[in-house]
Amino acid sequence: MSTRPLLERFTERDWETSTEGTVRFALVGLGWWTVDVVIPAIEESDRCETTVLVSSSAEKADRLAEHHGAERGITYEAFHxxxxxxxxxxxYVGTPNAYHLEYVETAADLGKAVLCEKPLEATxxxxxxxxxAAEATDIPLMTAYRMHTEPAVRRAKELIEDGFIGEPTxxxxxxxxxxxxMIPDPDQWRLDPDVTGYGTSVMDLGIYPLNTARFLLERDPVDVRARMNSEHEAFADVPDQNATATVTLEGGLPLVITTSQHAQTDTQLKIIGTEGSIELHPAFHGEATLHLSKGSLRATIEDVDIAAVEEMREEFDYFADRVCSGESILPDGRHGLADLRTIAAIHESAERGERIEL
Known part of the structure; x- marks a missing residue:
């Protein structure tokens, strides 16, 4: 099998439905992710523009708005x-998990489209x-899964649909x-259950292999079994410093997820089938690399220009494409909600030591 046609169209925007229109964004929550990743991604995008920055601090909002060329900086209160x-x-809602709801509700009341970070909320x-709230006002709502527009993921999905690996096993x-x-502060919000939600590792990291597998295979979870533990004192208030879950997808397909906020950085997703395998390694944090195996074929396909900020650029342009064209969004709010229900079941399974059906 030749991988040349795949390489030639590796970064093709096969999701694009239009090239007309620009979406102006208010960015809510000016933490490092928004400032260092989201704003540069929007600057690189074809269809998006940052016009308003929203923070708890008027001084911070004004300062960053001036620095990044946004029209205005306002406080959370002023946004509401x-x-x-x-x-x-x-x-764009980029606050910690437990604060998403209030900003989406206000955006819905104002009739604004919403791109909300994952997980959608804390519970x-x-x-x-x-x-x-979004459905009641009929606003577009997208859960911010950037892997859906990552070129390596889209090409992997195409190969799976074409039967490259046979039947997934x-x-x-x-x-x-x-x-x-990364953040040397034991009091950070990711370790605070009142802000992060059910835990830290599955909510923040395990959601990536869970959702990406759902997207690639178009199969949803039917039950879960999980184990988790926290030994380090900084993780005393959250149950999942380390976690392992076996999620049964539709058709009896097992998805094994391992995740930890206290381990070496490593990201991968491997799908094995009756005729071949596809692996993304690294998978979820920039420069995704696609590895293919089938019989005597061993191939590695990577595009070194695809980095984390560019993944976000594709995500924002996809969202703008759907807002401007009125076409349906995947991943929408219901799609993101399904993942949170699975994550809740993973935590329940670990706590009870039982299989939990969904």
């Missing part, structure tokens, strides 16, 4: 009051309210990182 509503078309119940995904080295 509808200030600057004429200056943006859509809202299933709050995520349900979030989705219902096993799926394995890992996502680990040393969060205390």
């Amino acid at each position: 009051d509808g200030d600057a509503a004429d200056d943006y078309d859509a809202v 299933v119940e709050r995520a349900e309210r979030l989705v219902e 096993h799926v394995y995904g890992n996502n680990t990182q040393p969060v205390l080295e």
Whole structure:
């Protein structure tokens, strides 16, 4: 099998439905991800523009707005009051998990499209309210899964649909990182259950192999079994410093997920079938590399220009494409809600030591 045709169209935007229109964004929550990744991604995008920055601090919002060429910086309170509503078309919600709902509700009241970070909220119940708020006002709502527009993932999906691996038999995904080295603060929000939600590793990292496998295979979970533990003192308030879950997907397909916020950085997703295998390694944090195996074929396909910021650029342009064209969005709010229900079941399984049906 030749991989040349795949390489020649590796970065093709096969999702694009239009090239007309620009979406102006208000960015809510100006942490490092928004400032260092989202704003540069929007600057590189074809269809998006940052016009309003929203923070708890008026000084920070104004300073960053001036630095990045946005029209205005406003506070959270001013956002809820509808200030600057004429200056943006859509809202990106990049706050910690437990604060998503209130900003989506305000955006819905203002009739603004929403791109909300994953997981949608800290609990299933709050995520349900979030989705219902968007549906009640009929605004576009997208869960911010950047892997859906990652070129390596889209080409992998294409190969699976074309029968490259035959019938899938096993799926394995890992996502680990040393969060205390990345952010050396034991009081950070990812270790606070009131803010992060059910836990830290599955909510923040395990969601990647879970959702990417769902997207690639178009199969949803039917039951889960899980184990988790926390030994380091910084993880005393969350149950999943380390976690392992076996998720049964539709058709009896096992997906094994391992994840940790206290381990070496490693990301991979491997799908094995009756005739071949496809692996993304690294998978979830920039420069995704596609490895193919079938019989005597061993091939590695990577595009070194695809980095984390560019993944986000594709995500934002996809969202703008759907907002401008009115075409349906995947992943929408219901899609994101399904993952949060699975994550809740993973935590319940680990706590009870039982298989949990979905």
